[in-house]
Amino acid sequence: MWEVDNFGVGRRDGSKAYSRNGARITSHFFGQSSFANHAIVMARSCVKVAKELPLEILAPLGCGFMTGSGAMLNVVQSSTRDSVVIVGAGGVGLAALMAINIGSRRPGKVICVDVKDERLKLATKYGATHVINSIEKPDLAVELKALTDGLGFDAAIDTSGRPAVLKALLDACGRKGMVVSVGVGPVSRDSKYVFQRDANLNISLRPRCRRISSIP
Numbered sequence: 001m002w003e004v005d006n007f008g009v010g011r012r013d014g015s016k017a018y019s020r021n022g023a024r025i026t027s028h029f030f031g032q033s034s035f036a037n038h039a040i041v042m043a044r045s046c047v048k049v050a051k052e053l054p055l056e057i058l059a060p061l062g063c064g065f066m067t068g069s070g071a072m073l074n075v076v077q078s079s080t081r082d083s084v085v086i087v088g089a090g091g092v093g094l095a096a097l098m099a100i101n102i103g104s105r106r107p108g109k110v111i112c113v114d115v116k117d118e119r120l121k122l123a124t125k126y127g128a129t130h131v132i133n134s135i136e137k138p139d140l141a142v143e144l145k146a147l148t149d150g151l152g153f154d155a156a157i158d159t160s161g162r163p164a165v166l167k168a169l170l171d172a173c174g175r176k177g178m179v180v181s182v183g184v185g186p187v188s189r190d191s192k193y194v195f196q197r198d199a200n201l202n203i204s205l206r207p208r209c210r211r212i213s214s215i216p
Contacts, residue, residue: 009029011028017040018040064092065095067182068095068157069096072084072095073099073102079106080105081107081155082109083110083111083153083154084100084107084110084155084156085144085172086110086111086112086128086156086157087114087158087159088158089112089114089120089123090119092182092183093123094119094122094123097127098127101126109129109130109153110127110128111130111131111132111144114131114133115133115134116133120133130147140168140169140172141168141169141171142172144172145172148174151174152172153172153173154177155178156173157180157181157182158181159183161184166179166181
């Protein structure tokens with residue numbers, strides 16, 4: 001039922017929560033369609049919080065932070081890895097990075113990739129052992145191989161969804177490694193290559209998060 005709840009553009013019974021001038025409006029994307037001043041959501045999608053807590057801090061927890069941390073803790077399982085790569089140091093990527101810090105064991109190498117130096121500085125602050133500016137060093141596969149002594153990394157999370165990035169990650173992935181994509185990007189000539197590769201590619205739009213345990 002996950003696909004129906006998130007991509008069914010309505011309730012499970014086919015009804016809509018919104019209308020305009022008597023006409024039903026397609027909505028409920030990812031369960032709520034929240035790009036609005038007010039949103040109607042199902043009770044199971046809500047987490048009760050104290051009134052004094054700032055909404056601008058809480059808001060990212062419902063999507064970006066759950067996606068990034070869930071992918072790292074529940075799919076990659078960083079405590080079992082020696083080298084981890086995170087592509088994208090925005091909200092989702094930094095959440096994945098910070099989740100490593102609460103695991104039982106840190107990987108020896110935590111590599112963060114972005115195009116903005118200020119984001120890479122934040123990544124270093126939150127635990128990255130190596131950073132790559134992919135504008136300055138565009139051949140990502142070569143850089144990742146070099147940082148992992150030619151062996152390739154154990155696991156990676158890509159937040160961009162770009163097929164060219166996924167191709168580079170698959171090329172630099174170590175034996176029995178994993179590439180987890182939590183982003184949705186355009187289809188390109190690299191897309192066919194990505195899905196033909198014999199590697200552990202995990203398209204994770206729902207990284208096994210539960211709102212009760214993932215949002216304290």
